[in-house]
Amino acid sequence: MNEAPESEPSKLANIRYLYSRAGFGATPVELTDAGRKPLRSVIKQLLTNGKQPFAELYVVDAETNVTKRNLKGMMRDGKLDRDMLKERIRQNVENVRDLNLQWLDRMASGENALREKMALFWHGHFACRTMGQNPLLMQQYANTLRQNALGNFGELLMAVSKEPAMLQFLNNQQNRKNAPNENFAREVMELFTLGRARNGAPNYSEHDVKEAARAFTGWQFTPTGQFIFRPAVHDDGEKTIFGKTGTFRGEDVMGMLLEKPQTARFITSKIYRFFVNDTEDPKRVDDLARHFQKNYDIASLMERIFTADWFYDAKNVGAHIKSPVELLAGMRHTLGIQFDTPQPQIFVQRTLGQLLFYPPNVAGWPGGKNWIDSSSLLFRMQLPSYVLKAADVAVQPKEDGDVNTVSLARKGGQNFKTTVNWSVFETAFAKIPDADLPDALAAVLLPFPLRPDQRTLIDTQIKSGQTQSERIRLLTAALMSLPEYQLS
Template identity: 75%
Template sequence: MDKLTKQQQTRYLFARACFGATSAELEEATRKPLRKVVRQLFGDSKTVSELSVVKPEENETKKQLKGQFRDGQLDKDMLKERIRDNAEKVRDLNLQWLDQMATSKAALREKMALFWHGHFACRAQGRNPLFMQQYANTIRQNALGKLGDLLMAVSKEPAMLQFLNNQQNRRNAPNENFAREVMELFTLGRGNYSEHDIKEAARAFTGWQFTPEGQFVFRERIHDEGDKTIFGKTGAFKGEDIIAMLLENKQTARFITSKIYRFFVNETEDKKQVDALAEQFYKSGYDISDLMETIFLADWFYDAKNVGAHIKSPVELLVGLRHTLGVQFDQPQPQIFVQRTLGQLLFYPPNVAGWPGGKNWIDSSSLLFRMQLPNYILKATEVTVQPKEDGDVNTQLLARKGNAKFRTTVNWADFENAFTKSSDTELIDSIATVLLPFPLRPDQRTLLESQTKSGQTRPERIQTLTAALMSLPEYQLT
């Protein structure tokens, strides 16, 4: 591919920094200098609206949990009902976040938060939808701020402390899980610390706990106050001291920058580019916005080798489709069905390392469903595919039985408006430039033409071509 045109650059920027663009957004942005478009994306993401499906006072407390016992015995029916209710609240949180991704002007913030959700992977535990709500809002609020603030805040989230077993980390009985993952997955990466560092850091994190109401609390009586030796330094360190040490280590900047590069630019890392970005990231005091703006304004970001090199995650695919065409689901359940079937259910990453991404998104069991998804959504086609089983009772509670039919409303009028100036012969290519990372090949153009019918009105033709273009393999790429 030759050097990108201004329209191709703009489309690519929106695909990577956000969840794609509507035809109107693309038309407006293409008329502006690229620097101004990038600045506007950051400006639109300055504010964040909190997700809210459960109020703190509604969360389970010990008093409520006692109500699940009858005559000293656990009331299984009441417990099942409670678990189902909590799973539904997490589902509602999932759907509310999807809505923010698809419709909010703060698309860059939401895309960055999706990245952090995979990096600071945390899986919903049975009893606490409030904990997941607080966790989600923390990563969204800090998504474009300073890494130090984000790392400290997410490490103190009850959802994370619970997921990584730090509630069981006590003086004289340390649990190393939390300390290990903070180093291996959140900051330094595997191989950049010793087992001794982990053992000593676990002692420093003793006392980091949470209340049933979802508040972080430091409990001195179970904290190990003795001296610890970590990274060659000795002192009566607490958890905050460990976080500070990790941020002092340039390897943290290198590890985080590398993951951001592979997510937003190319899975094949350019060492020279990543090293330069990591150095800048470290010197800026880990300013995430500064790092991302540098990436989006770099000439190399728009190299042809990066275009189409990213396979959309299931959430990116679903949200992008919704945003581009203004799709609204009459019932919310199909969006959960899509996530489960394609293997990325928000708040249920497969493990502490998050979703592997890249080519792992494409497998024989989900590829056909991926390719047919636009038709399912745009044409209300019957779905016979079954979602993947992950062995988690909480996600199984979200399953729908039997066949699914996607009933949606599509904002075709707004989408079609962008093509009023395109002649009939230009129409296919005009729509393709909005939807695909690459120009159409002659054989693809012929195939698409064959799918339109004589006598179709122009709106009908646009709708037919749009569904056909979205069913091409290239639509799976950004």
């Protein structure tokens, strides 16, 4: 990629764009620091940080975690009364909530940003919804995604497929010799590796699914959340999958799937649509996929994308609609925002349709334009007023009907109390003359420069006699309320 001809503003724009895609945006200080280095070394840094050892998310440990089933057993044995049972189940739901918030904190911190961003992508790809309110299983699942986020795709695929949360979500516990349940095998092919069809031709047959389901029998988990292979329920007979015959087990099926170029193509396409542009460029994806299939190294694939000239093309910049979690984590990161109470961040996720650990189904969040309808767009444009000015919230998300998740809808969601680290943010603009503030702030916050009509509108937010600090705060809230702030 070219380093030399870049002008300062366009370099700043490129770095801003890179941070918004490879992470959750940048603070003004991060932008200034990165601006002093060649872009290629900024990318290297993002990738290296992402590979460093990471701190696991932790809300519960294996010894003290008690599943809902066990709790019900304890009630039958008279060890718990009904109120205690309810309280313990509520506690489990709250632990999943706290796991959600802990992960969001990590995203907002900006540390290992690419790893967290990649893990968020994998959470949508290997979508798994909290079942039976078991925080331990979700904690393990999340850490497996984060651990392997930039590693080897084959290892990630195997590890996440063997996660008890996933085996439970996809009913593999019920997939037994002589009584197969095809759910797991079907989703592994349709959603995790091959995709249903390419150019109208199916990537696998119903027969492949049936036979693969037999191979996955015996993949189970223990009550303490450990993967276990149970030979007694495994069908060890011959299976024919993709034209090959043998006494295959689940690991063999995964191996066969990784051998297929279509797996690399499918994953690369999805990564391209998430990180580059919702509209795929088939030739570029073909090219990336060919390299990816050689060793399935996720970090190399990402490096190839971020260092490509076309990644910075005007048609890609601002083409991505931020997901609700990207929006929230990004806003927090840029301004150093802390929430004083837990519920509002859950409220935002629920209202906008992306609640971590509760994807709508195994296909994950559809993303792109699906995030936007009249209600969600108005709410997104109001969000800065809620977060920065504690404005009254007059919106209530729907209940999902599940009696077990009602505590996620608890009161307090609309009470935004936040602490914003304004002083650090403001310092970066201390030397900017008042007249230039809107454009300087826009260069940090938005994918495009302000248009003259927008600038006029933004100017109406400030009144004469205000201090620079007041101006920066008002302008920032106004810029974050623009439709363009929804884009990265």
